[in-house]
Amino acid sequence: xxxxxxxxxxxxxxxxxxxxxxxxxxxxxxxxxxxxxxxxxxxxxxxxxxxxxxxxxxxxxxxxxxxxxxxxxxxxxxxxxxxxxxxxxxxxxxxxxxxxxxxxxxxxx
Amino acid sequence: xxxxxxxxxxxxxxxxxxxxxxxxxxxxxxxxxxxxxxxxxxxxxxxxxxxxxxxxxxxxxxxxxxxxxxxxxxxxxxxxxxxxxxxxxxxxxxxxxxxxxxxxxxxxxxxxxxxxxxxxxxxxxxxxxxxxxxxxxxxxxxxxxxxxxxxxxxxxxxxxxxxxxxxxxxxxxxxxxxxxxxxxxxxxxxxxxxxxxxxxxxxxxxxxxxxxxxxxxxxxxxxxxxxxxxxxxxxxxxxxxxxxxxxxxxxxxxxxxxxxxxxxxxxxxxxxxxxxxxxxxxxxxxxxx
Numbered sequence: 001x002x003x004x005x006x007x008x009x010x011x012x013x014x015x016x017x018x019x020x021x022x023x024x025x026x027x028x029x030x031x032x033x034x035x036x037x038x039x040x041x042x043x044x045x046x047x048x049x050x051x052x053x054x055x056x057x058x059x060x061x062x063x064x065x066x067x068x069x070x071x072x073x074x075x076x077x078x079x080x081x082x083x084x085x086x087x088x089x090x091x092x093x094x095x096x097x098x099x100x101x102x103x104x105x106x107x108x109x
Numbered sequence: 110x111x112x113x114x115x116x117x118x119x120x121x122x123x124x125x126x127x128x129x130x131x132x133x134x135x136x137x138x139x140x141x142x143x144x145x146x147x148x149x150x151x152x153x154x155x156x157x158x159x160x161x162x163x164x165x166x167x168x169x170x171x172x173x174x175x176x177x178x179x180x181x182x183x184x185x186x187x188x189x190x191x192x193x194x195x196x197x198x199x200x201x202x203x204x205x206x207x208x209x210x211x212x213x214x215x216x217x218x219x220x221x222x223x224x225x226x227x228x229x230x231x232x233x234x235x236x237x238x239x240x241x242x243x244x245x246x247x248x249x250x251x252x253x254x255x256x257x258x259x260x261x262x263x264x265x266x267x268x269x270x271x272x273x274x275x276x277x278x279x280x281x282x283x284x285x286x287x288x289x290x291x292x293x294x295x296x297x298x299x300x301x302x303x304x305x306x307x308x309x310x311x312x313x314x315x316x317x318x319x320x321x322x323x324x325x326x327x328x329x330x331x332x333x334x335x336x337x338x339x340x341x342x343x344x345x346x347x348x349x350x351x352x353x354x355x356x357x358x359x360x361x362x363x364x365x366x367x368x369x370x371x372x373x374x375x376x377x378x379x380x381x382x383x384x385x386x387x388x389x390x391x392x393x394x395x396x397x398x
Contacts, residue, residue: 011173026140027147043159044166047144048173051137070146083203090261 003040013092014038015049016077016085019059023076026050050075058084115145118156118163125167137174209256217252219279221245222286232286320349322370335370344368353377 007014018024018032030046053059058081064072077085119141126134148159160166224244226232236242255272324332337345346367349355354374356365365373 008172025147026144027151042169042173043148044169045173047141048137048170048175051139052174055136069150070143072147073140073143080203083206094261 003038004042007038007041007045010092011041011045011049012053013085013088014041015046015053016058016081016088019075019077020082020085023074025064025072025074028072029075053081056080111146111149114156115142115149118160118166119145121163122167122170125164126171129171133174137170209260210253213252213256214249216256216276216279217245217248219283220248220252223282224248318352320347320352320354321372321374322347324370333371336366337368337370347372349374350377 014033014036015029018029018036024032026047027043029050030041030043033041033046050059054061054075058078059075060078061073061075064074066072119138122141123134123138126138129137145156145160149156152159157163161169221236221241221244222232222234225236225241228240236245259269259272322335322337324335326332339345344367349372353376354372355377356367357373357375358364
């Protein structure tokens, strides 16, 4: 199964979860998602998702100057983002349970 | 050299995003160069090898950002979806969502009032008696259960729609109810005033309205001057005026007593004769025994 297709639906939740742990800048989010096991996550998808979540008012952002590299725009969850994360977590939990039950039923036959 | 590569890559991405309206696009790629610089800093590989062609990168970016193409601007549907999304993410909405348990209680209470009304035929706002309490409790539990299920996305499709309809109807019902309350007051808070002392309800028999009483003794003799009082000691008076009668005033005598039966009634329609006849047996104030 194509993981990138699956990822499309849950990338928001993945990004929110990563940012809930600690504030991050764009490429750091990509790296952390890949380290967590989502190796196929696209750079542009994450960047686009961050910008969309920011536009939607779920994230706050601030620029941290860097001496050696470029300035980094950090993103973090605000109250709206945290509510979004908790709602999406519930939705995902229910969905995953349903899928697991469905597949378990088939497996046990 | 990396800077040039980054600038060129970013430029091509921007060109590929030309279909997106300018404000959206500018917002999207605001810090694209800084971001690409991070990617480039990680390894010596060219950006196209790491990220694919700028056009593919732009397509992915656009899909993830959820921007519409510039043709005809944003559709009404998109605008509505954005507005709904904005509402869902707003602080007020978040607060309302936190207050949902309050709504569950209110909903149960409203439903209880409906049930009380149908079982008792009377509207009241507080439970009266153990049965009312039982109804309220059962509905509270049911309402909370439905609420929790809905919150967790357990209700879908028609069920959810149905619940929504029930909610809307309840709220409208409540609004109408409270509007009536504001006008007439709750029925369970009404205290009935004592009727004024000389007012009586209209006695009727199967033959019609009662305008007079004709008392007889046990051995069949007609009695006169019987004074009647109700259980509270108020004089028992018939509303004979409503039926076109008045008390005939005996000539020269005192005004007749209004609860002394039989009443000396005469029709108000009849023109009073200038010389009223003075029949014997004027009702006296003293009851005969």
